[in-house]
Amino acid sequence: MEILDHFSLKNFNTFGIDATARRFVAIHNIEELKAVLQHNPQDQIFVLGGGSNMLLTGNVDALVVHIDIKGKKIVRENDDFAEVQCNAGENWHQFVLWTIDQGFGGLENMSLIPGNVGTTPVQNIGAYGTEIKDTFVSCDAMDTATFEITTFYHDQCKFGYRESIFKNEVKGQYIITSVTFRLTKRNHKINTSYGDILAELEKQHITNPTLRDVSNAVIAIRRSKLPDPAELGNSGSFFKNPVISKTQFEEVSKKFPHIKSFPVSETEVKVPAGWLIEQAGFKGKRFGDAGVHKNQALVLVNYGNATGAEILDLSRRIQQSVYDIYGIKIEAEVNVV
Numbered sequence: 001m002e003i004l005d006h007f008s009l010k011n012f013n014t015f016g017i018d019a020t021a022r023r024f025v026a027i028h029n030i031e032e033l034k035a036v037l038q039h040n041p042q043d044q045i046f047v048l049g050g051g052s053n054m055l056l057t058g059n060v061d062a063l064v065v066h067i068d069i070k071g072k073k074i075v076r077e078n079d080d081f082a083e084v085q086c087n088a089g090e091n092w093h094q095f096v097l098w099t100i101d102q103g104f105g106g107l108e109n110m111s112l113i114p115g116n117v118g119t120t121p122v123q124n125i126g127a128y129g130t131e132i133k134d135t136f137v138s139c140d141a142m143d144t145a146t147f148e149i150t151t152f153y154h155d156q157c158k159f160g161y162r163e164s165i166f167k168n169e170v171k172g173q174y175i176i177t178s179v180t181f182r183l184t185k186r187n188h189k190i191n192t193s194y195g196d197i198l199a200e201l202e203k204q205h206i207t208n209p210t211l212r213d214v215s216n217a218v219i220a221i222r223r224s225k226l227p228d229p230a231e232l233g234n235s236g237s238f239f240k241n242p243v244i245s246k247t248q249f250e251e252v253s254k255k256f257p258h259i260k261s262f263p264v265s266e267t268e269v270k271v272p273a274g275w276l277i278e279q280a281g282f283k284g285k286r287f288g289d290a291g292v293h294k295n296q297a298l299v300l301v302n303y304g305n306a307t308g309a310e311i312l313d314l315s316r317r318i319q320q321s322v323y324d325i326y327g328i329k330i331e332a333e334v335n336v337v
């Protein structure tokens with residue numbers, strides 16, 4: 001375990017922001033993590049997973065601890081299910097592909113989401129009709145004060161839309177070291193209810209899709225709409241889709257009859273922020289090296305040398321403009337650091 005000084009984080013955040021860590025260490029197992037936590041004050045530590053959901057707005061004046069714990073194993077199985085425990089440092093998409101190779105179902109709709117396994121429960125990642133919470137069993141996490149490993153079971157995690165206990169009540173108190181998923185071995189629940197998936201499968205003339213067909217369809221849709229961070233820095237959806245009351249929605253629809261919505265509850269609807277941002281005129285716009293993606297207005301991009309502050313500034317202009325037009329507040333989904 002080597003601690004490096006003045007380390008560039010450019011390759012460690014998918015936005016490709018060239019910020020520097022005062023010190024940096026990659027840890028490969030629980031013992032190394034414990035040693036690092038024991039020897040450094042808590043307020044001097046900054047935990048970094050896959051760097052796919054954060055915007056660095058300046059240099060990080062701390063010891064950046066990159067969680068690089070690899071490995072996965074089947075911990076329980078019967079004829080119907082396999083429970084797979086995957087360590088935090090595994091790349092999410094590679095893990096999803098591995099589960100499909102094993103014939104295990106449940107994660108296929110979340111193919112190609114950037115980032116590492118350890119951060120997936122934090123914001124209950126989701127795509128195309130499926131969220132982590134649908135297959136999540138538990139996760140192990142190190143308590144940063146006692147250095148003990150605690151297991152958090154599903155009902156303790158308080159999962160919501162891009163929400164969990166790890167973003168709220170226990171924020172900063174635990175470092176997730178592994179996640180366990182319960183996956184189907186037969187009678188897979190193929191979920192093609194999200195419109196885009198059905199359309200993509202139809203395009204390929206597939207009527208009875210396998211896990212791999214669904215995964216391939218998701219990969220094709222994502223490639224067509226979402227920029228590849230290896231080619232164009234980004235952090236996926238920069239904003240969450242706002243949830244507003246039906247009353248407010250009805251008011252806004254009077255003025256904007258084409259506004260879209262998805263049901264959430266008896267009293268609330270979700271409005272696609274991508275639509276709001278597009279209508280506000282930002283889709284495909286570029287301001288210096290910061291921009292709004294041409295195919296998906298929810299995604300902010302770094303054309304090369306944008307600073308985190310420039311991207312943050314653009315995000316604030318978008319928020320203000322959407323608020324001025326529709327009276328709807330859109331919140332950032334990424335962590336602004």
Ligand code: EPU
Nearest residue numbers: 127128129236237239240241272274275278295296297298
């Ligand atoms: N839309 C527009 N203009 C745009 C983008 C979207 O009008 O530029 C409209 C679309 O026409 C559609 C609706 O918004 O009617 C929804 O669009 P889409 O299916 O692309 O999904 P989204 O709500 O924009 C969410 C997630 C994505 C996830 C997709 C698919 C959030 C914040 N984002 O986006 O997640 O891939 O659904 O499930 O919930 C991510 O979190 O990083 C991410 C990419």
